[in-house]
Amino acid sequence: MDLQQMRYVVALAETRNFTRAAERCDVVQSSLSHRIAGLERELGVRLFARSSRRVELTSAGTAFLAAARDCLAAADRAVADAAAAAGVVRGRLAVGVIVTTAAVDIPDLLQRYRASYPDVHVRLRAGGSDELAAAVRTGDLDIAFLGLPEGERPAGVESLALDHDRHVLIVPAGHRLAGAAPVTLREIADETYVDFTAGTPARAQSDQAFAAAGLVRDVAYEAGFAELVPGLVARGLGVALMPSAFIRPVVAADPALALVPVVDGPRRVEYLAWSRFNPSPATRALLDVLGVRGRSQE
Template sequence: MELQQLRYVVAVAETSNFTRAAERCRVVQSALSHQIAGLERELGARLFDRTSRRVRLTPAGEAFLPAARECLEAADRARAEVAAAGGEIRGRLAVGAIPTVAAVNLPVALRDYRLRHPRVHITLTSEGSTDLIERVRQGTVDVAFLGLPTRVEPKGVQSRRLGGGELVAVVAPDYHLTDHEVDLQSLADEPFIDFRSGAAGRAQSDEAFAAAGVRREVPFEVSSAELMVDLVRQCLGVGMLPAAYAPRFPDLRVIRLRNAPARVEHLIWGNRPSPAATAFLDLLRADHAEEVVA
């Protein structure tokens, strides 16, 4: 059993197509098919059901795939550890972030990291906090930036608080609300545009309104801050954004809240960070320390 065979299996499983898998692995399809057939003979089981229309994993393939990924990840980590021992950071860095991260200037941090460690392959995904915690637990994301209600701490991962802040209401310039500061009770009759129910980005608002004894309507549930802002611009309702993030949309009016919802941003990582992840954590720690001193 060879690592290359494992890479081919993973590529076919992820693309559900031998041709696309061969293109991803930069080999001719016949060579990829030959290698997978040899592996199946060695294992004594077929890994894929092949038809003229699709390719899918067999039960044996479903059982084999997680172990194949673990082997490839272990091999990549071994190479990265050897390189790090020689003073070179290489490998991969998978970063995750909520759409409204504000405690860190993430684009600048990624730029600085790439300049320092050009041999590292960086990827970025944007998801909700709950999903990112799970992905860090599983090891598919190395480092992530979250926003959670003040009473919540991420579990099953290493973490560090980056800072907290209150939320503000945002409305279109011609929205009928004219006050610059209100309490939550005065917004009880307004339609709201917020993240989906159950998401961490929604929980902080729901808890604050519940504590204030306010029942609100949320007819528009969104998965991104950009869509929330687009709907707010159309006067469809009131949006809720972190106070440090709202200035990115200068065309909207900001309404301060006397009993505002609050959140805390967290940096999380796995229990055994790779050399690439450790280097990113070191960069963030140094930059954050400079901000605190300043």
């Protein structure tokens, strides 16, 4: 068994297609098929169930896949560490980003990172703050940009507060509050709301603010991703509270929406989070580009 065979197994497991797996590994399909079949003979088990139309992992394949990924990650880290010792940063960097990130211009950051470390391959993953923080803790992500309610910090990871922001209310342009002076949560508690999925940090920011004020509101529409919220509001389905720095440019570009300041609205803190256990050279390099290393983490 060798690392290349493991890479073939991982590629086939993720694509579920021999042709796409071979393209990803930059080999001909027959070679990939032959090497995987040889590995199955060596192990004495079938890793994949195959038909003319489908490829799926067997139970043995599922068990093998997790260990194979760990072995490949360890091998990649060994190569990256050896290169870093010689003054060259290479390898892979997995970055998690919430869609509403506003404290850092992610494309600009990656452009600067690429200019300094062109041998690092970057994988971006979008998701919720709780999901991304968990991925950093397990090592599935190297670093992540998160947003949490004020007073909460990412658990089990190193973190740095990047920015503090207050939510604003977004309403349809024809709404009675469009163009109004700043309002309070009590004045808008009876509105119908569009918000994020219950149980997520993005939703908790507004839920906690209303609960602290002793207020109850009606959330009629739950959206799993931020891009959907302004569209629902623009069509008159409800109003929404969203982070100011993220939503202001969106509203400025859409005449169907209006912003209303909220005096006692929810507050959000954007965090940078990374593994507290032996971060990779590529991770340390990104922290350098951000100017994080050596800064206080309060």
